[in-house]
Amino acid sequence: MKMSDVAKLANVSPATVSRVLSNPDLVSKETREKVMEVINKVNYKPHIVARQFRTKETKIILVVVPDITSAFFSRVLRGIEHVAVKNGYQVILGDTENDTDRELEYINLLLQKQADGMVLLTARQDKEKLEEIAEHFPMVLACEYMDGSNVPTVSIDNISSARKVTEHLIQQGHTKIAHITGPINVVLGRDRLRGFQQAMMSHDLEIDSAYIQEGDFTFESGYNQMLKLLALEAPPTAVFAFNDEMGMGAIKAVKDSNLLVPNDVAIVGFDNIKMASVIEPNLTTIDQPKYEIGKKAMELLLNLINGEALQKKRFVMKDELIVRESSELVKNMP
Amino acid sequence: MKMSDVAKLANVSPATVSRVLSNPDLVSKETREKVMEVINKVNYKPHIVARQFRTKETKIILVVVPDITSAFFSRVLRGIEHVAVKNGYQVILGDTENDTDRELEYINLLLQKQADGMVLLTARQDKEKLEEIAEHFPMVLACEYMDGSNVPTVSIDNISSARKVTEHLIQQGHTKIAHITGPINVVLGRDRLRGFQQAMMSHDLEIDSAYIQEGDFTFESGYNQMLKLLALEAPPTAVFAFNDEMGMGAIKAVKDSNLLVPNDVAIVGFDNIKMASVIEPNLTTIDQPKYEIGKKAMELLLNLINGEALQKKRFVMKDELIVRESSELVKNMP
DNA sequence: CTGAAAGCGCTTACAG
DNA sequence: CTGAAAGCGCTTACAG
Numbered sequence: 001m002k003m004s005d006v007a008k009l010a011n012v013s014p015a016t017v018s019r020v021l022s023n024p025d026l027v028s029k030e031t032r033e034k035v036m037e038v039i040n041k042v043n044y045k046p047h048i049v050a051r052q053f054r055t056k057e058t059k060i061i062l063v064v065v066p067d068i069t070s071a072f073f074s075r076v077l078r079g080i081e082h083v084a085v086k087n088g089y090q091v092i093l094g095d096t097e098n099d100t101d102r103e104l105e106y107i108n109l110l111l112q113k114q115a116d117g118m119v120l121l122t123a124r125q126d127k128e129k130l131e132e133i134a135e136h137f138p139m140v141l142a143c144e145y146m147d148g149s150n151v152p153t154v155s156i157d158n159i160s161s162a163r164k165v166t167e168h169l170i171q172q173g174h175t176k177i178a179h180i181t182g183p184i185n186v187v188l189g190r191d192r193l194r195g196f197q198q199a200m201m202s203h204d205l206e207i208d209s210a211y212i213q214e215g216d217f218t219f220e221s222g223y224n225q226m227l228k229l230l231a232l233e234a235p236p237t238a239v240f241a242f243n244d245e246m247g248m249g250a251i252k253a254v255k256d257s258n259l260l261v262p263n264d265v266a267i268v269g270f271d272n273i274k275m276a277s278v279i280e281p282n283l284t285t286i287d288q289p290k291y292e293i294g295k296k297a298m299e300l301l302l303n304l305i306n307g308e309a310l311q312k313k314r315f316v317m318k319d320e321l322i323v324r325e326s327s328e329l330v331k332n333m334p
Numbered sequence: 335m336k337m338s339d340v341a342k343l344a345n346v347s348p349a350t351v352s353r354v355l356s357n358p359d360l361v362s363k364e365t366r367e368k369v370m371e372v373i374n375k376v377n378y379k380p381h382i383v384a385r386q387f388r389t390k391e392t393k394i395i396l397v398v399v400p401d402i403t404s405a406f407f408s409r410v411l412r413g414i415e416h417v418a419v420k421n422g423y424q425v426i427l428g429d430t431e432n433d434t435d436r437e438l439e440y441i442n443l444l445l446q447k448q449a450d451g452m453v454l455l456t457a458r459q460d461k462e463k464l465e466e467i468a469e470h471f472p473m474v475l476a477c478e479y480m481d482g483s484n485v486p487t488v489s490i491d492n493i494s495s496a497r498k499v500t501e502h503l504i505q506q507g508h509t510k511i512a513h514i515t516g517p518i519n520v521v522l523g524r525d526r527l528r529g530f531q532q533a534m535m536s537h538d539l540e541i542d543s544a545y546i547q548e549g550d551f552t553f554e555s556g557y558n559q560m561l562k563l564l565a566l567e568a569p570p571t572a573v574f575a576f577n578d579e580m581g582m583g584a585i586k587a588v589k590d591s592n593l594l595v596p597n598d599v600a601i602v603g604f605d606n607i608k609m610a611s612v613i614e615p616n617l618t619t620i621d622q623p624k625y626e627i628g629k630k631a632m633e634l635l636l637n638l639i640n641g642e643a644l645q646k647k648r649f650v651m652k653d654e655l656i657v658r659e660s661s662e663l664v665k666n667m668p
Numbered sequence: 669c670t671g672a673a674a675g676c677g678c679t680t681a682c683a684g
Numbered sequence: 685c686t687g688a689a690a691g692c693g694c695t696t697a698c699a700g
Contacts, residue, residue, distance in 0.1 A: 045446050049387045049392070053384055053387040068427070069405065069412075074403040077402060078431075091428075092396075092426035094424075095415060095425070102419075105424070108379070109424070112382035112383075113381055113382065113383055114382050219612065255614075274553065278586060278613075280589075280614065
C-alpha cells in the first residue's frame with residue numbers, strides 16, 4: 001500500500017495525501033477527513049525511507065556509547081533522549097564496546113546521512129579527521145573530548161576533579177596514595193592521572209611508580225589491580241580509582257584480603273553511579289552531572305542541526321566531591 | 335558529491351560506479367581501479383538512504399529495551415549485537431523506559447521500513463495487534479513474551495524458575511516467605527508470582543496476602559517494599575524478590591533495619607546480574623543465560639529476514655539456581 | 669484548496 | 685564488461 005493507492009481510494013491526488021500527513025493545514029477539513037478515513041481504514045503507513053530520501057531529513061539522532069552496560073552512560077543517555085524526544089527526534093544508540101573500529105562504523109552512518117546528527121560519548125579517532133567531519137555534519141562530544149579540538153563538547157573538568165578527590169585523601173592524612181587509572185590511551189585516563197599527579201606534587205608527596213596501575217574501566221580490573229597494590233612490599237593506604245566500577249572492585253579486593261575499608265585502605269571512585277551509595281562501605285566519589293551533560297549535549301546538537309551559531313564550543317559542567325564511608329576514617333572509629 | 339559526479343570524473347556510467355561499490359566482481363579490474371581512485375580522491379560516500387530506498391533493505395536491526403540502564407538487558411544486547419554484526423547488520427537500540435507509548439513508536443519504525451527486523455525485549459502491546467504485525471514483519475520476542483502468542487520467542491521458563499528458587503527457600507526451613515513481585519501488568523511479574531504460589535501451595539504453605547508486595551523492577555522499590563514487610567506484625571523470614579536489583583534493595587533495607595541477611599531474613603533474587611555476586615552477602619538467584627538468549631533471538635530474526643521457515647516458534651532456554659550467602663543459613667553460623 | 673509534474677540518488681533488468 | 689533507462693515512494697514548487 002503506497003501513497004498513490006490511498007490517493008486513488010480517496011479520489012484525490014498523491015500530493016493531497018502527502019499534505020494531509022505532513023502539513024494538514026494546507027488541506028480543507030472536508031478533504032482531510034476523507035483522506036484520513038481511508039488512511040485509517042487501510043492502516044496506511046508512509047514509507048519513511050522514501051520521505052527521508054526526499055526531504056534529506058531522518059529525524060534521527062545517533063548516540064555512540066563506548067559501553068552500553070555502564071551505569072554511568074545510561075544516565076547521560078537519559079538526558080539526551082529526553083531533549084531529543086521533546087523536539088521530535090528519535091534516538092538510536094550505537095554501542096562500540098570500546099572498539100574504535102565500531103566507533104568509525106557509526107560515524108559513517110552520519111556521513112551517509114542515516115542520522116541528522118550525532119552525539120559521541122567516546123572520541124578515540126584521529127583529531128583532524130573528527131574536526132573535518134564536525135565541520136560538515138552536526139556532531140557534539142560529551143564526557144570524552146579531544147585535547148584542543150574545536151568540536152563542540154560538554155564535560156566536567158576531569159583534571160581538577162581528580163585533583164580534588166586526591167586532595168581529599170591527602171587531607172585525611174594519607175601520604176601513600178595509589179591510582180588505578182583508566183586506559184591511558186583514552187584522554188579521560190590521562191587527565192585524571194594528571195589531576196592525581198598535580199595534587200600529589202603540590203603537597204610534596206612522592207608518587208611510587210608501582211602505585212600507578214592501569215585498569216580498563218571494569219570492576220574486574222579494579223579488583224585485580226587492587227590485589228596487585230596490596231601485594232607490594234609497602235602497599236598504599238589510600239587508592240583513587242578512575243571510576244566507581246573499579247573503585248567497587250578495589251573495595252571487594254580489600255575485603256577479600258581480610259582488610260578493612262577505609263581503616264586499612266581508603267578508596268575513592270569517580271562518577272557517582274547509583275551503586276556507589278549502595279555498596280558497603282559507601283564509596284566516596286566525584287559526582288558528574290550525568291543527566292545534565294546529556295541534556296546540554298543534545299541541546300547543542302539541536303542548535304547545530306538547525307544551523308544556529310553556538311555561543312561557545314566548550315561547556316564545562318560542575319562536578320561535586322561526595323564524601324562517604326570509604327574514605328572517612330574518623331567516623332568509622334568508635 | 336553524488337554517484338553521477340563520480341561517474342563523470344571517472345569517465346564511466348553511474349551504473350558502473352554502483353557496481354564497483356556493491357558488486358565489484360562484475361567490473362573489470364582496470365575500470366574498478368579507475369573508479370576506486372576517484373572515489374578515494376574525492377572521499378565519496380554513497381547516500382545510504384537512497385540505496386535503502388532503492389533496495390528496500392536497511393541492514394539495520396532495531397532492538398527495543400524497556401530499560402537501557404539495566405545490567406540484565408545489556409548482556410542480552412551483547413548477544414544480539416554480536417550475531418547481528420557478524421552478519422552485516424547494524425544494531426540500533428530503542429529505550430522505552432517502560433513506557434508502552436514509546437514501545438509503540440519504535441514498533442512504528444519497523445512498520446515504516448526503517449529497520450529490516452526487530453527484537454522486542456518488552457512486549458506490552460495488545461496481543462492480536464502484535465501477532466498481526468509479526469505476520470508481515472520480521473520480529474522476535476526475547477525475555478518477555480505473550481501468553482499463547484505465536485510470535486517467535488526466546489526466554490526461560492519463568493514459572494518453573496520461580497518455583498525452583500522458592501522451593502530452595504522452603505528447603506532451607508522457611509515457612510513465612512514473602513514475594514516482592516514485578517509489576518503485575520507485565521507477564522513476567524505474573525509468571526514469577528505464579529511459580530512462587532505453586533511452590534508454596536505444593537508444600538501446603540499459606541501465603542499471607544500482606545506477603546505479596548508489588549515492586550517496579552528498581553532497587554528503590556525493593557528497598558521500600560522490604561521495609562514494609564519488616565514492619566508487619568509477623569514479618570517473613572525469607573523473601574523472594576522478582577529480580578536482583580530489587581533483591582539488593584531488600585538486602586539494604588534489612589541491613590538498615592539492623593538485621594542480618596540471611597540470619598534474620600533470607601533473600602533471593604532473579605537474573606544473576608554481575609552485582610549479585612559482588613554485594614554482601616552475595617545474592618542467591620536464578621541465572622538466566624542472557625547472552626545466549628540474545629544470540630538465539632538474533633539468529634531467529636535472521637531466519638525470518640531471509641524468509642526461512644522456523645523449526646519452532648518458542649525457545650525455552652536453560653536457567654540455573656545459584657545458591658549464595660544470602661539464603662544459606664548454615665554456612666554463616668560459626 | 670488541489671493537481672500535474674519533476675526529481676531526490678541510487679540499483680538493476682535488459683540490451684549489446 | 686558496460687551503458688541507457690526505468691523506477692523505488694515520497695514531497696514540493698508551480699500553476700490554476
